[in-house]
Amino acid sequence: MRTYDLLCVGIGPFGLGLAALAEPLDDVDAVFLDQRDGFSWHAGMLIEGTTLQVPFLADLVTMADPTSPYSFLAWLKATGRLYQFYIRESFYPLRAEYDAYCRWVAEQLPALRWARRVTGVVRVADPGAPGGYLFEVTAETPGGVEKYCAKHLVLGTGTQPRLPAPLDGLDGAGPVVHTSDYLPRRQELAAAGSVTVVGSGQSAAEVYRDLLDGCGTGAGEHRLDWVTRSPRFFPMEYTKLTLEMTSPEYTDHYVALPAEVRDVLGREQRNLYKGISADLVDDIYDTLYRRSALGAEVPTTLLSDTEVVAARFDAYGADGAGEYVLSLRHAQTGTTAEHRTRALVAATGYAAAVPEFLAPGLVNLDHRGRYAVTRGYTVDDDRRIHVVGGEEHTHGVTAPDLGFGPWRSSVILADITGRRPYTTERRIAFQQFGLPDAHALEAVR
Numbered sequence: 335m336r337t338y339d340l341l342c343v344g345i346g347p348f349g350l351g352l353a354a355l356a357e358p359l360d361d362v363d364a365v366f367l368d369q370r371d372g373f374s375w376h377a378g379m380l381i382e383g384t385t386l387q388v389p390f391l392a393d394l395v396t397m398a399d400p401t402s403p404y405s406f407l408a409w410l411k412a413t414g415r416l417y418q419f420y421i422r423e424s425f426y427p428l429r430a431e432y433d434a435y436c437r438w439v440a441e442q443l444p445a446l447r448w449a450r451r452v453t454g455v456v457r458v459a460d461p462g463a464p465g466g467y468l469f470e471v472t473a474e475t476p477g478g479v480e481k482y483c484a485k486h487l488v489l490g491t492g493t494q495p496r497l498p499a500p501l502d503g504l505d506g507a508g509p510v511v512h513t514s515d516y517l518p519r520r521q522e523l524a525a526a527g528s529v530t531v532v533g534s535g536q537s538a539a540e541v542y543r544d545l546l547d548g549c550g551t552g553a554g555e556h557r558l559d560w561v562t563r564s565p566r567f568f569p570m571e572y573t574k575l576t577l578e579m580t581s582p583e584y585t586d587h588y589v590a591l592p593a594e595v596r597d598v599l600g601r602e603q604r605n606l607y608k609g610i611s612a613d614l615v616d617d618i619y620d621t622l623y624r625r626s627a628l629g630a631e632v633p634t635t636l637l638s639d640t641e642v643v644a645a646r647f648d649a650y651g652a653d654g655a656g657e658y659v660l661s662l663r664h665a666q667t668g669t670t671a672e673h674r675t676r677a678l679v680a681a682t683g684y685a686a687a688v689p690e691f692l693a694p695g696l697v698n699l700d701h702r703g704r705y706a707v708t709r710g711y712t713v714d715d716d717r718r719i720h721v722v723g724g725e726e727h728t729h730g731v732t733a734p735d736l737g738f739g740p741w742r743s744s745v746i747l748a749d750i751t752g753r754r755p756y757t758t759e760r761r762i763a764f765q766q767f768g769l770p771d772a773h774a775l776e777a778v779r
Contacts, residue, residue, distance in 0.1 A: 337463075337483045340364040340750055341471055343452050343689070344490035347375060347736060348722040350436055351394035352488065352743040353443050354404040361751050365482060366443075367473055369451035373440040375433045378515045379537060381544050386432055387536060387570060387611055389425035392737030393432075394439060398744045398756040404442070409435040450475050455487065456693040465716050472691075486750050489697075489705075489713070490722045493684035498642065500660075501532065501680055506647030507654045510678045513537040524548050526677035528557040530660065532642055533681030534564040539610040541679050543618050549634055557633040559675065561662065563641040570609030578763040579606065580735045587767035588730040589709045593700060596727060606731050608683075639665045648674075686724045700727075710749060711742060720746045 340356065342349050345368040356364045391397065393406035402408070406427065410416040419427075427435075440446055450473040458470045464485055471482040495512040504510055508526055511519045513533075523529050524545065531542050542560045549558040578584065588596065625632045643663045649656035660673040688697065688705060697713040698706040705713045707725040712718070722742060726733040732742075744756035 335481065335483050337468060337485065338363050338365050339484070340486045340488060341469065341482055341484035342366045342488035342490050342722075343455075343471070343691075344368060344492055344722075345370075345373060345440070345446060345448075346490060346492045346723065347394065347436060348492075348739045348742070349488070349490035350440060350443075350446075351739045352490070352722060352746065353445055354394050354402065354439055355398055355740065355743050355756065356747060357404075357443055357445065358402075359747065359751065359755055362747065364445050365484070366446045367450040367452055367471070367482070368446070368448055371449055373437045375436055376429070376514070377433070378517050379513055379540065380430045380433060380517065381540055382430070384429045384540055385424075385426040385611075386429060386736070387426070387607075388736050390419075390427050391425075392735070392739075394436065395740055397737055398740035404439045406432075406435050409438050412438070447473075450480065452689075452691050454691050454693070455696060457696070458483070464718070469718075485718065487719045488722060488746065489689065489692075489719065489724065491689050492723055493686045495680075496683050496685040497680055498532075498682055500642050500645040501678065501682070504645050504647065504658070504678075506658055507649065507656055508647075508658060508676045508678070510658075510680065513541055513679060513681045514684075516541055516679065520544070523677050523679065524556055526556065528559075528657075528675045529677045529679060530559045530561060530658075530673065530675035531679045531681055532561050532660075533679075533683070534562040534567075534610075535604075535608040535681065535683070536570070536610050536614070537683075538562065538679075538681030539567070539614050539618065541681060543614060543621070545679075546618070546621055546634070549632060557675075559635045559637070559673070561637045561640050561642060561660070561673070563639065563665070565639045565665075567615060567636065567638060568605045568609050569612040569615050571606050572612070575765060576606060578765055579603075579730075579767075580732050580738050581763045582741065582758070582760055583763045584767050585729050585732045586709065589728060593727075596730070599730065600727060603731055607734060637662070637664075641665065643670075686726065710745060712749070717749060720749070722746070 339362050345366050349366055353366045356362045390406045394404055395402040396405045410419050452471055452473045454472040456470050457467045460468045468483045469487045473480045495514045509519055509522050529545055531538050545558050622632055640662050642660050644661035646659050647656055648659050657674045657676055658678055662673050663670050697719055700706045704727055705721055705724055707713055707721055707728040711720045713721055732738040744758045748754045
């Protein structure tokens, strides 16, 4: 059986970026497995006109290798759209552009294997391998079971849509749609008569803005409400000194903090990467203002600092039609109320989980059953199993950041090759994220 230097499970943007950076390296024989039939990035949220919240430089490869043939600019040139992008004068690509770019890269990489659902990963003895063992990976395919062997393993299985307890398993005739499945269900939602968006952040705002165009306009008319437990409809913080937190130095600082401190910071820092773009906040307000200025009553309510604490479906009529009844609690006042709606959109994010296909004891876990990720993105004692995109609780804001993905891939490839195929900057920030040590203070004096 062929032995690969690197096997990655999961081909999201981070796995795809790792594949693109590994492809030109002669000393890395890699294979990448994914259970899907091909690359797709948040297909349910590719709403027309929506953009990334990061610049085009945050593509799969540029921050590690600006000369790579797999850059976003290379895709624009190859598709004849470079000058149009130049004239547009915006750093922020459309989401649909980013998805098309990633699919273009995926089509060029021979190491990718689609329709492979990994069902098991175990260690197998091999006296000639590092540490005396290899990783054996079992995958189910349409043509049968396949087995792979590799010296190093990368886990890029990503996150799964998350529903809060009151909405999870809610049974009713009306649609309950997570934003990951929004576009295929949009017409169904618009036809429901009333829709409530539950959640915060960019996805909630994009869905609300998209449905707002049909709110109270006659044909397809519907009521639209937005409920978020966030204290306000907060914009993503995007000032330059804050952006320095997506840096190697801040990651060093964050990883060194006690786990309980990191967990608190993780909640407090959500507005750094889960907030709404300021332009979208303004567009929502301006749209409501325009409609009201024309004398139209817009059937919509925006409720902040409000949590859904319970939910049920009230059916009426022989056809099973009915309404969802949400029990709402306002955090500041402590008051409660019921809210009725015929359809729900859950903009409640995603959650990471340790995949069940890993053999017991293969990876190190923390007290909450999460990956115990080291600074170098490893989760095993021999530093041969890496994680990409599953380390938010240990590495903070850089974990989900598209622009930091190439830096992390560079670290992983350096571990695997024993050299530095791509430069990894150690200091990029003007600020310091902790007190200087005594020697540094002496030098200042």
